[in-house]
Amino acid sequence: MKLNYDVLIVGSGVAGLNTAMHLPEDKDVLVLSKDYAWECNTFFAQGGIAVASDKEDIPLHVKDTLNAGAGHCNKEAVELMCSEGPKAIKDLIDSGFQFDTDEKGDLLYTKEAAHSTNRILHAGGDATGRELHLFLMESLKFPILYNTQVIDLLIKDDICYGVEVFHDDKIFNIYAKKIVIASGGVGSLYEYHTNSRTISADIHGICCEHGIELKDMEMMQFHPTVFVQSTAVRKQLLSEALRGEGAKVVDEDGKRFLFDYDERGELSPRNVVSEALYEHREKTGKAIYLDVSSFETEHFKKRFPSIYFNMKNLGFNLPEDMIPIFPAFHYAIGGVKTNFDAKIETIKDIYFVGEVASVGVHGANRLASNSLLEGLVYSKRVANDITKTFTCKKSNLVFTCKEVTLVKDGDKTLKNELRNLMWQSAGIVRYEEKLKKALNRVEEMLELSTGKLIRLRLLTSRIIIQSALRRKKSLGAHYIRGENKV
Numbered sequence: 341m342k343l344n345y346d347v348l349i350v351g352s353g354v355a356g357l358n359t360a361m362h363l364p365e366d367k368d369v370l371v372l373s374k375d376y377a378w379e380c381n382t383f384f385a386q387g388g389i390a391v392a393s394d395k396e397d398i399p400l401h402v403k404d405t406l407n408a409g410a411g412h413c414n415k416e417a418v419e420l421m422c423s424e425g426p427k428a429i430k431d432l433i434d435s436g437f438q439f440d441t442d443e444k445g446d447l448l449y450t451k452e453a454a455h456s457t458n459r460i461l462h463a464g465g466d467a468t469g470r471e472l473h474l475f476l477m478e479s480l481k482f483p484i485l486y487n488t489q490v491i492d493l494l495i496k497d498d499i500c501y502g503v504e505v506f507h508d509d510k511i512f513n514i515y516a517k518k519i520v521i522a523s524g525g526v527g528s529l530y531e532y533h534t535n536s537r538t539i540s541a542d543i544h545g546i547c548c549e550h551g552i553e554l555k556d557m558e559m560m561q562f563h564p565t566v567f568v569q570s571t572a573v574r575k576q577l578l579s580e581a582l583r584g585e586g587a588k589v590v591d592e593d594g595k596r597f598l599f600d601y602d603e604r605g606e607l608s609p610r611n612v613v614s615e616a617l618y619e620h621r622e623k624t625g626k627a628i629y630l631d632v633s634s635f636e637t638e639h640f641k642k643r644f645p646s647i648y649f650n651m652k653n654l655g656f657n658l659p660e661d662m663i664p665i666f667p668a669f670h671y672a673i674g675g676v677k678t679n680f681d682a683k684i685e686t687i688k689d690i691y692f693v694g695e696v697a698s699v700g701v702h703g704a705n706r707l708a709s710n711s712l713l714e715g716l717v718y719s720k721r722v723a724n725d726i727t728k729t730f731t732c733k734k735s736n737l738v739f740t741c742k743e744v745t746l747v748k749d750g751d752k753t754l755k756n757e758l759r760n761l762m763w764q765s766a767g768i769v770r771y772e773e774k775l776k777k778a779l780n781r782v783e784e785m786l787e788l789s790t791g792k793l794i795r796l797r798l799l800t801s802r803i804i805i806q807s808a809l810r811r812k813k814s815l816g817a818h819y820i821r822g823e824n825k826v
């Protein structure tokens with residue numbers, strides 16, 4: 341097997357595949373995927389891709405993103421995403437990707453919470469991620485190595501030379517002149533989440549081991565409308581577009597209580613709705629539902645086919661039945677601190693792009709459907725930068741593979757304990773005392789003789805908790821209550 345490439349891309353979601361799409365064909369590129377290619381968050385994205393519908397909408401898109409981000413965004417990064425977004429979408433369409441259109445062939449834009457205009461493009465109704473992923477996979481001109489998990493970065497004298505991987509029961513190194521990390525977020529750290537099973541914070545943990553800076557790690561986003569009662573590990577998301585198009589949040593008495601928390605009701609930003617659901621249940625003990633009965637049945641089936649069928653399999657007859665909902669972990673706003681070309685200050689020849697990165701576009705709270713756009717815009721910048729700066733020279737340094745045990749007996753029990761600890765302590769509502777206790781427990785677990793994979797989860801959890809403890813006041817997705825409650 342060939343072990344030396346021009347470019348190595350870790351991750352087969354939108355950020356990884358779109359980087360590949362924009363790299364010239366004469367480059368020798370390999371894409372690594374931890375599992376099947378479609379086991380990524382991109383594949384499960386429902387609502388769509390936010391993009392300014394015309395030139396006049398660009399400043400509005402910037403404004404909405406900054407507002408949702410609660411003053412914590414990097415304005416320049418947001419402006420870049422919103423202004424380069426239309427071109428990134430045009431590239432996709434020109435290459436043959438089909439968004440949903442009306443009978444005349446005009447693009448259909450929908451609305452989602454906290455957007456002031458209709459600017460969400462979608463495909464396959466509510467299967468935007470699946471359609472996009474399929475398209476990017478079909479367009480992929482480079483090989484992809486499945487079931488390959490990166491377990492370390494090969495770094496010497498502040499240069500990255502490649503990655504250490506676990507594949508086919510073997511551990512070995514793959515080298516490249518440029519390494520692109522597009523490994524997604526941290527979903528599996530939490531007991532309740534909407535993420536793919538491959539999203540388990542390995543790379544964040546590896547970054548902690550190498551002293552690579554992670555930013556805004558307290559900013560973890562919880563999606564308010566999730567059917568959390570299913571037994572599956574990945575909980576069924578009920579897209580924000582449902583609320584954007586008329587679905588209502590009610591309690592068991594039929595009360596639309598969101599207006600007690602924010603005058604925008606169902607169209608409030610994600611964090612506001614998640615916190616309102618949490619508080620309402622805490623105060624009243626009442627069950628909470630998503631009511632989609634205002635949709636006409638045939639329209640619902642056509643507009644939200646995936647949700648319709650997935651919920652049917654779970655025993656729900658939509659749009660008639662009310663769906664019990666509660667927030668679940670959804671998106672890692674924080675990540676590896678990068679510049680606008682997805683580079684980091686300390687190490688050369690490595691890029692971090694997509695959900696794994698924190699370039700600053702989401703601030704303290706991601707605006708709905710901005711994440712796929714971020715992935716498209718910034719991955720194209722990565723490809724351009726690689727093309728511009730590529731040189732054939734790089735030393736033939738060889739790294740010795742370390743003796744490492746990835747999983748030990750007892751790790752699964754620790755993993756489940758950690759997932760519960762993170763959900764209870766670093767979840768929707770945080771208390772200082774609970775965070776401190778959680779930190780102590782994580783430190784204790786880090787002292788145990790565990791396999792490497794759980795250690796990487798623990799390192800990432802530790803930095804999330806530490807960041808949450810450092811931020812004393814609530815901001816965006818980080819909601820910390822003054823009084824201690826243990």
Ligand SMILES: Cc1cc2nc3c(=O)[nH]c(=O)nc-3n(C[C@H](O)[C@H](O)[C@H](O)COP(=O)(O)OP(=O)(O)OC[C@H]3O[C@@H](n4cnc5c(N)ncnc54)[C@H](O)[C@@H]3O)c2cc1C
Pocket residue numbers: 350351352353354355356372373374375377379380381382383384385386387388389390468469488489490491522523524525534535536538539540542543577670671693694695696708709710711712713715
């Ligand atoms: C249910 C759901 C619905 C969503 N809906 C929307 C939406 O409508 N609009 C929107 O903008 N955003 C949405 N999001 C968010 C968005 O889908 C993600 O933020 C985005 O797809 C992330 O893309 P990515 O390429 O960075 O990561 P991913 O698509 O998650 O891909 C990560 C890749 O890295 C691989 N990987 C991970 N660790 C390793 C490792 N150690 N070694 C090798 N490979 C590794 C994974 O296998 C995977 O291939 C949604 C998310 C979810 C979960």
